[in-house]
Every structure is written in C-alpha cells, then in structure tokens.
Amino acid sequence: MKFPTPHTLKQIATIIRSEYIGNDDFPVTGMNEIHVVEVGDIVFVDHPKYYDKALNCKATVVLINKNVPCPEGKALLISNDPFRDFNVLTQFFRPFQKSPDPIAKSAKIGRNTVIQPNVFIGNNVIIGNNCLVHANVSIYDNCVIGDNVTIHAGTVLGSDAFYYKNRPVGFDKLISGGRVVVEDNVDIGALCTIDKGVTGDTTIGKGTKLDNQVHVGHDTQIGQKCLIASQTGIAGCVIIEDEVTLWGQVGTNSGVTIGKKAVIMGQTGVTKSVAGGKSYFGTPIEESREKLKQMAYVKQIPSILKRLEK
Secondary structure: OEEEEEEEHHHHHHHHOOEEEOOOOOEEEEEOOHHHOOOOEEEEEOOHHHHHHHHOOOOOEEEEOOOOOOOOOOEEEEOOOHHHHHHHHHHHHOOOOOOOOOEOOOOEEOOOOEEOOOOEEOOOOEEOOOOEEOOOOEEOOOOEEOOOOEEOOOOEEEEOOOOEEEEOOEEEEOOOOOEEEEOOOOEEOOOOEEEOOOOOEEEEOOOOEEOOOOEEOOOOEEOOOOEEOOOOEEOOOOEEOOOOEEOOOOEEOOOOEEOOOOEEOOOOEEOOOEOOOOEEEOOOOEEHHHHHHHHHHHHOHHHHHHHHHO
C-alpha cells in the first residue's frame, strides 16, 4: 500500500507514538508485508526468528520490538507492539469508510457494463467496460476490475484477510488495507470469495476462469488463463503461475508456488511448491503417476498377506 503522499520517519513515529532510529526526514512512501515490500516501505516484525529476514528485505523502514543495529540505508521504528502499530498505520492511511449508497458515488463504472439488482459497490471501486455483475454481488472498497469481466450472483470481492495474532485475551486481527485486482476477460462463478491483500493486492490474471464456490486468500497472485474448479480453497500469499488448472476441491497451504501449466487433480492438498508442466495428485502432493502407482501397490497388500499366510 502506497501512501497518498510521502511521509517522513518523524511523521510516522508521531502517528504511532514510537521511538525511531534514522534521520527525521527519512522518506517513507508506503507499508507492506514482507513478501511484497519495496524500497520506501515499512515492514513489521515482532519475533526474533524473523529479525534478519525483515532487516535485510527490500523495505527501508522496519517496525520492530527491539532496538537492534540498523543496517545502512534503513531506518527503525521501535515499538513494544509492532502488530498493533501496523494496524494503527493501516487505519490512519486507509480507514474504513461507510458507504450510504448501494453504489458508492466515488465508484467508476465503464461503458456497456451491466449491474444487476441488489449489487453493492464500495468506495473508489473501478469497473471497466463491457462487464456483467449479477445480482447480490458485493464489491468492497478500492477493488479494481478490468474489461469484459463476468461476476456471478452472491460473489464477494474484497473481504478481509484471515490473519490473526494469538494473544492471551483472544485473537487480534490484522486489519486489511489492500485491494482485489481482477484483470480483463476474467469469469468468476457464483458464491466465490476473494479476500483483499493485507496491504498489497490479491490479483486474478487475464483470461482466468473461476468456477462456483472458489475461495482465494489474501495477497494471492493468480496468473493468466488459469482454470479453477468448484470448491477449491486457495490460501493466502500463494503464487499460481499462468495456465494452471486446479480441479475440484483442491486445497493449498499458504505461501506455496504452483508452476506454469501445472495440473492439480481433484481433492489434492498442495502442501508444498510444485514445478510447472506436470500433473499432481494426493495429500501430501506428488506427481500423479507416482501417486497412482503407490495406491495400486497398497491395494495389493491384502493379497500379498494372504499368500504369506499360506
């Protein structure tokens, strides 16, 4: 998430009431999670296990809960609760805005686009030309939809990320300030849910087709010309490269990558990243031929045991 205007380190520290290490006028241009940070961004870290990763990523400002040596060219914000203060910044730069109208006045809708009854379109949404949005679709704030997109009834774009910190008093939610971006020529089936990024974008690439009842988690990147069948659940921060096929009831772990033109057969659990151009099956996931051989061998066990008993 980029700020509307660049801020200084001192201004950011004032917003969250924290100490800082770096020049008062050190430039800060945005904030992001570690997997999508760019130069000028703030990233937060609150566990020693991840200090090195945060301090050496592309972000130039690290919101951290310990005063550590500051790498050259970076700045630190010292907080006793970086998770809380990251939420403070999200609420400051992208606060929730109530929309009194079914279609927000700030929404932009392109030529020849049809909006069916009972659709909600939030603040600052952009919808391109020649789209069809069926009844009872909800499109949350800041979503961007390209040209020639069809969205079927009951689908939700831009719901919050499923991201919580376990505290003694209960689960503390990481507030979502990102977007959903749907590129041109995408079809989205009925009753799908696509979560917005925590601070970045959840993206559906050009020409991709989603069946009914598909879930896409926060910050996931789906490439071009993918086919995703019904009841598939894609976790957060997944990368699905171009022309991938996911058949019904596939589920993925977070943070995995599925390579270009891979085919994932139905009811597979994608427990790790897999290379493109191959077919996969089973849980844990393996190449489908190998997995099917294993299943055939297992079926032979009873007859083998009977022979041994003789």
